[in-house]
Amino acid sequence: MVKTVIFDMDGVIVDTEPVHRYAYHAHFAELGIDISEHVYNSFTGHSTKNTYERIKELYGVEGEVNDLVLRKRFLFNESFDTKPDLELIDGVRELIVGLHESGVELIIGSSASKSTINRVFKRFELYPYFTHIVSGEDFPKSKPDPAIFLSAASLAVCSDKEHCVVIEDSTNGIKAANAAGIRVIGYKSENSKQQDYTGADYIVRDFRDISAKYIMDL
Template sequence: MIQTVIFDMDGVIVDTEPVHHFAYYQHFNELNIEVSDEMYRSFTGNSTRNIFQKLKVQFDLQEDVEDLILRKRHLFNEAFDLKEDLYLIEGVEELIKDLHANGIQLIVASSASNVTINRVFTRFNLHQYFTHIVSGEDFPKSKPHPAIFEHAASLSIAPKENCIVIEDSTNGIQAAVSAGIFCVGYDSFHSKDQDLSKANIIIRNFNELNFEKVRDLN
């Protein structure tokens, strides 16, 4: 019986990707580097730190990684505050409330920074439903490395066999699989170019899940 659901955030709870894309490319222009769409897509599920570590090597950037992170974060926060058309993914709020009301523990494990996760959770009043926030910035390696989900599972009220992960990215699903946790792949418009084939099950809308269905998974 499932007792804990571990949610990814970007693309699963909220689509902040357009804001990240805008902020990153503003920053790339400032740095005078050309990042192809293909390279950018390969970063899906990586933390900002890991992305800039890779870019620093790729483009021989002289700037310190921490300074790069702070500048991108500033650009993101600026854009986030100005963007009015930012919504939760369709159906996810209803699922979160249903699971919480029925005693399922909810944890978020996202590659986003703690600042960004808390910004999103405050905007949409989500803190009340989640017992823990786990940020990828606290781990040296990003998804597909399993560390973030292994840690999230260690915070669960139950063994990892009684946990599931909901993910929408190739890297995130691989991280869940490597951590040995049942994975629900969320296949949406925002998941294009992502390989969800390693997920245990795939859904296309959150109305396919509710407390009873989640409880009996795996």
């Protein structure tokens, strides 16, 4: 029986990808670099810090990684705060509420920065449902490194990984859950691009098709 669900955030709880895309590409233009769609999609699931470390390797961009991250974060926050049509993924609020009311512990394990997570949680009033928030900015390596999920599982009241499941939408996130030895539900939405779900234990295409009971009985 599942007692703890670890949610990724971007692409699972809220689709902030269009905002991230705008911020990254606006910054790439400022830096004078042209990044293909294939390379950009390969960053999915990585923290902003690790993304810019990779960009410096690939394109020889000058400047400190922390400064690059702060500039992208500024562009993201500016766009996020002015975007009126940003909504939660269809069906995910009902699933979160149902799991919470059923006594399942919910934890965030996201590569996003704490400031981005807090912006989403404040805007959509999600704090009451989650006991812990684990951000990728606290770890030297991004997913597929398992550290985020291992940390999240260790914080759970029931820290037995057998009673835990991760919900992820990216190849790197699924690999991280696999490496952590935690079962994973792959959320394969219509917006998923170039992601490999073969490592997922279960695949869901629409949160409205499942319930809290479905997850608890896994």
